[in-house]
Amino acid sequence: MKVIVIGATGAVGKAVVEELGQRHEVITVGARGGQHQVDFADIAQVRGLFAKVGKVDAVVVTAGVLHFAPLASFTPEQFYVGLNSKLMGQVNVVLVAQEYLNDGGSITLTSGIVADEPIRNGVSATMVNSAIEGFVRGAAIELPRGLRINVVSPTVLKESMDSYGPFFVGFEPIAASRAALSYARSVDGAQTGQVYKAW
Numbered sequence: 001m002k003v004i005v006i007g008a009t010g011a012v013g014k015a016v017v018e019e020l021g022q023r024h025e026v027i028t029v030g031a032r033g034g035q036h037q038v039d040f041a042d043i044a045q046v047r048g049l050f051a052k053v054g055k056v057d058a059v060v061v062t063a064g065v066l067h068f069a070p071l072a073s074f075t076p077e078q079f080y081v082g083l084n085s086k087l088m089g090q091v092n093v094v095l096v097a098q099e100y101l102n103d104g105g106s107i108t109l110t111s112g113i114v115a116d117e118p119i120r121n122g123v124s125a126t127m128v129n130s131a132i133e134g135f136v137r138g139a140a141i142e143l144p145r146g147l148r149i150n151v152v153s154p155t156v157l158k159e160s161m162d163s164y165g166p167f168f169v170g171f172e173p174i175a176a177s178r179a180a181l182s183y184a185r186s187v188d189g190a191q192t193g194q195v196y197k198a199w
Contacts, residue, residue, distance in 0.1 A: 002027070002056045003187060004049075006040055006093060007063030009033035011159040012110065015176035016060055016183045023188070027053055031063070040089035043096065050100045058187045059097045060108045061090050066128060068121045068167060082128040086110075090132060094139060098147060106148040108186040109136060113155040113199060119167055129153070133195050140193030148192035154179040155199045174198060 001024045007013040008028035017026050028034035029049060036052065038045045040063060050056075064086025067078040090109045097107055114122045115129035136151040143149060156168040157176050165173075182196040 001025070001058055001187070003058040003060060004029060004053060004056050004097075006030075006038065006059070006061045007110075010062055011157050011176050012154060012179055012183075013062040015180035016062055019177070019180040019184050020060070020187060024058075027056075040092055041084050043092040046092045046096045050096050053100070055100055055102055056097075056105065057102050058106045058108070059093060059101065060183055060187065061093050062110050062183075064089055064110065064128075066125045068125065070121055071123045074123065079124050079127075082124045087128045087131050087135075091135060094135075094149065098143060101145075101147055104146040104148075106150070106187055106192075108183055109149070109151045111151050111153045111195070113153055113171070113197075115153060116197075117171075121167060136195070137193050143192075148186075148190075150186040150192060150194045150196060152179065152182040152186065152196045152198055154182070172199075 003020055003024045004027045005017050006029040008017050009030035020026050029036045029038055038049045040046055067081040111129035111132040114125045118126045133151055136149050139149050156164050156171050156173045158173040159176050161173055179198040182198040
């Protein structure tokens with residue numbers, strides 16, 4: 001299969017590329033690295049990407065920025081960081097990808113454990129991740145031509161503990177390679193509308 005991975009240069013993305021690359025042709029996309037560079041919050045750039053790449057069998061998104069801060073100090077602008085990037089960026093990909101996916105193709109998005117297990121300073125992350133999961137459940141019943149859509153909800157990664165460890169005290173981190181198996185399950189499997197919990 002021909003698979004686009006958006007967010008291919010991040011910790012999860014690299015592991016997904018390695019896992020899927022064992023069986024599939026993988027096209028890597030990043031904000032600043034990879035074979036193609038795209039700001040997926042800009043739907044025009046997403047359209048340009050797919051126009052260049054053409055028809056594909058699967059799309060995986062492991063990208064998205066969130067703002068972490070106490071609710072008492074949160075501003076609307078800080079909420080829009082996650083809404084514009086991680087939520088609408090992934091929605092933009094789905095809106096465009098459905099036109100370029102071959103029949104029976106799949107889309108895999110990324111949420112996160114805080115959709116189910118809120119943390120201090122993570123109110124925006126909980127909101128955005130929950131919205132992504134809701135979007136996937138809704139989109140799954142409307143996509144045409146046998147197209148599938150799922151979402152992977154990873155916990156904190158061992159590779160990211162230096163950056164995110166203080167936010168996830170008491171959580172058991174997993175290796176990015178283990179999280180990547182859930183993406184493989186979505187791409188190579190048959191289900192749709194699922195939330196795969198990589199915890």
